[in-house]
Amino acid sequence: MALSISHLLGLEGVSKSDIQTILDTAESFKEILSRPIPKVPTLRGKTIVNLFFEPSTRTRISFELAQKRLSADTVNFSTSTSSVKKGETLKDTVRNIEAMKIDMVVVRHAVSGVPFFLTQCMDAAIINAGDGIHEHPTQALLDMMSLKEKFGTLEGLKVAIIGDISHSRVAGSNIRGLQTMGAQVLLCGPKTLIPRNVEELGTSVNYNLDEVIEWADVLNVLRIQLERQESGLFPSIREYHAEFGVTVKRLERANKEITIMHPGPINRGIELDSDIADADFSIILNQVTNGVAVRMAVLYLLSGLEGSVD
Amino acid sequence: MKMSLKIIAKIIDDEGLKRTITRLAHEIIERNRGADRIAVVGVRTRGATLAQRIVNKIEEIEQKKVPFGILDITLYRDDFRKRLKQPIVQRTDIPFHIDGIDVILVDDVLYTGRTARAAMDALMDFGRPASVQLVVLVDRGHRELPIHADYVGKNIPTSVGEEIQVRLLETDKEDCVLLVEAPEEEN
Amino acid sequence: MKKSDKILLKGGEIIDPVAKKHETLDVAIIDGRIDKLGVIDEKSFSGKVIDVSGCWIVPGLIDMHVHLREPGREDEETVHSGCAAAMAGGFTAVCTMPNTSPACDNQNVVQFIKERARDELVDVFPIAAVTKNRAGKEITEMGELVKTGAVAFSDDGRPVVHSAVMRHALEYSGMYNVPIIDHCDDMDLFEGGHINEGKMSTWLGIPPIPDVGEEILIARDILLAKYTGGKVHIAHISTKGGVELVRRAKEERINVTCEVTPHHLTLTEDALVSYDTNLKMNPPLRTAEDITALKKGLQDGTIDAIASDHAPHSIEEKDVEFDAAPFGIIGLETMLGVINTKIVMDGIITLEQAIEKMCLSPRKILNLPIPGIAEGEHANLTIFDPKKSWTVNLHAFKSLSRNSPFGGWKLNGFVRCVVNKGVYWENSSK
8 A cells, every 4th residue: 555656745736545544654653652662674774865955953853763763774964064065066966865875865955846856866765854935744744643633533624824824834735735634724824924825725814813713623833933023024023922922811712622733843922822832732742753653654655665566 | 366266175164263263272371371471462464363362262261361462563574675565554552561471472374484573573672571472373384484383273284376365254254264276466 | 151142042922011011022132232132033043042932031030138148158158159049040130138247337348249249140239237237336338338339228137226226327328319128126025036926936835026026117117217208128028017007108108118028928837837947037937817918018019029038047057956046048049939839820919010029129129220121232131931840959959058948849930041241041950
């Protein structure tokens, strides 16, 4: 039962059954993580390169852990230790890496479309760990897995994504994946941080957070990049917190059960109150655990396709 | 494998299967002097079903609970790179500590020994059992690894062109063991 | 390119939009001049005879917006290779943009380019920079530059950002009746963008360039042209709103003209799905709605000219992640074919109108003489077969660069030969 895709570049165009397979497989993998020896020999002999052209701690550690749990050999390549800074082109860099006989590449890059670009210059299976402001599919998959654990199904679930939609690849993948799985998605944030043609993604927008909370089963709260304020996209941290911060007060006023997610790292007291982040209706830490399971599932499912026939 | 299956012989029928399970349960109790320190773990899918039946029988005889677990060995297989289709990974469920316990490992058919090897590898990742004893319903020979079963339902010498099919009520709507002509794909 | 004292073009159809001539006549060219028009017996003709039956013979076409990377990036294009590409594309004249290195902002560079082009069949008319080093601050020595041979001023690649500088440039160049060609985009809105703000920028996560930026600068330039009486030409117009602004300005008789490229008339942002950097140009590909407006602009005369914005880039520069790739595509060798196939044959404008927009109008805008097809005139001719089809093969390009999105397109309109300056070039591929 393999996937119909050979790379995970994004959730754009990925079928419901493929997403279902990934989520089901991830659930099985989650059990491995709780074993005394949380490691299986499945990807023994497979070599995976983590190509991180952008600083990342969480995602890289999560991928690395997933790879180690599956017994793959991993190599890390990040800009600070690479030849990229010496003016080598991306194509040459990846061709060089490919010549070292690798099976899979996990890539993060500040430019949208780089994972697709890599599929054009090498044969290895490519997994997108975040490209520019485009997609971050494994983050959305782990978000969906966490929601499925809590609600049993994604069908009909009302998910609001709150914050800087324009610059968020997490939103980019969640919007696509959730809708494929039958959930409803509503976006909320300052208009300056919502893409102009957002209706193209099949979602709607509401600028009133209280109304959004009224509507939603789940709030996926995005991290606000503080440098956006400097470029004039919102007036001040204080105003952002007042208008779009998910606060204890707001939730009390709404007086309803609601699930809180956040892809991390959290700006406590800005987009999300500390008390909420740590509350039992927040599934933020489940998201982190599920991240490893989902990435194991993706690595496993994409490894089997290539060279599977003798 | 589904199409035009050619049956050579029915080796065990439903009554026979019941008797075999009962005998295996007795042998396990006898060898381990009761059921105090044992746990039974079945290999997905049919090994798990057989293991459940053996557990039921032991509990009936000894009148006490026996820990029961299920092992999915997909991730431990050594043939996974050679397979055309990627197997579905299912959950492993071993809700007890296996350290210091005599683990009774149950599978339906013992053939090359590779499945048993994978199952033992998987089991070891859960801890350090006092011993592992292997139960199989059918031993059909042709071993490729130095593995033997401690408890055997029935020894059935086969040729490579043949295959053993264990059919169980829970998954296949009937209880029996068939000797069939092997299709292209080996399990 | 061959010198020939005597050429006979046999059996072609002469289309001269100036003289409103449209008839099948043989053309005898002797010493670079049209010696005779009429039925000429090839047996009695002692020179080279070229059978051009089925072809149109038109006044030599001009591409008023090309980048020939000399001086500075001779690996991408030289004056010589650019002229070869121009001939293959059916052009006997090109106007070169000043964003070379060093920039064409002084008489030396203008002279250098003219010198490089001296022995070419193609007339190369340099466009000089509006501001020194194209920095947008101080205007260049426009009077001297015009005398040296600059036909227009432009900081193309970027707009003249400051309104005061644009005002003074229009006032100053207005003294010589030479146009300022402006690349219209509001740089604050453009900041960091790579493709049109719209469906695809949202979809692909690529930083956007809003169309309103182009409109804002077109509006400013129109108002400044009106205020100063200067002459402004809008380069590569790409937006519906921009066309509407120019239309209204022309109704008010403001001195504004504009051009459009073949790619903005035929490709939309939708083509970007595969992050192909050969679809990355500035202004970016827009929407089907914009194309409809551009076509309407061609029909009603709002859009005066068609130009390629031929912008060569090396493979190494283009074969990179999308955001890192430079803007621009080449177009000299495909323009005539693309316009004939996608605009003329689709009934948007007639072939005569297309010729006008690639010959008469640009020459009028730039105060250049218009070649006539009459006995005694200098022979400056483009001869092409409008029906004959060919498939675009990037590797057969005369240009040194390959960055075209038109590879593999089947086009009608095959350039047979060009004649100018006493020499002719004949297409050797059949």
